[in-house]
Amino acid sequence: MLLTMVSTLSLSAQENNRLNHIGEEFLPSMALIKTDIENGKITEINQETIDNYSKAISLKTEMNVELASHIYELKKGGPIKFEAFITEAEGISPESKDFILKIALPKTGMTKKNYQVHYTNLVNEIEKSEVSSAEKDMLLAYNSIAFNLKMNSVAEVNNFSGDSNGCYVQGLDGEYNHEPAGCVALATGIGFVAGFQLCGLWCGVGGALVFGVIAAVNIC
Helix, strand or coil: CCHHHHHCCCCCCCCCCCCHHHHHHHHHHHHHHHHHHHCCCCCCCCHHHHHHHHHHCCCCCCCCHHHHHHHHHHHHCCCCEHHHHHHCCCCCCHHHHHHHHHHHCCCCCCCHHHHHHHHHHHHHHHHHCCCCHHHHHHHHHHHHHHHHHHHCCHHHHHCCCCCCCCEEEEECCEEEEECHHHHHHHHHHHHHHHHHHHHCHHHHHHHHHHHHHHHHHHHC
């Protein structure tokens, strides 16, 4: 349901985010790959497949078999404790980790306007922060992805119930149910951090795309 809504809801621009185009291009790119997987068009992941989709989608990524395999191995390893994964990530400053958690874990069930305010305020906080320029770009890119996911699925979020598709998020303070858009946003956060650790911003975007597609195929 989440990705089919892309065709019926217009993307909302996050005007104060200089990397908002990443989020705007992320959803249709993820939708294309998800659809092809469900239609049996993708049977294996190799460099040729990656190169073909890099040309087919508008989203800029830096992707190779090593990164795709790394993300897949993370998923195959079983449930990931999201907050622990972020707080224990190497090579990322504590301040950036706090921002990642704020981006990934807003209150569920908020109105479209409240989500917009939440992510807009985070952009201002990130730009004013003391984190490195590389981490600022990572945070702004991830913020744009989460923002566009939430803004394009807010109707589904507000209609979410315990009987709907979703996921159980393992946090430091326990396990709780999360709606589909939030699940995909969390998955993209894991993929983004994993990719960023390997080779920077565009690998982060690629990692977010791979893990986001995995989540979308499984729960949306």
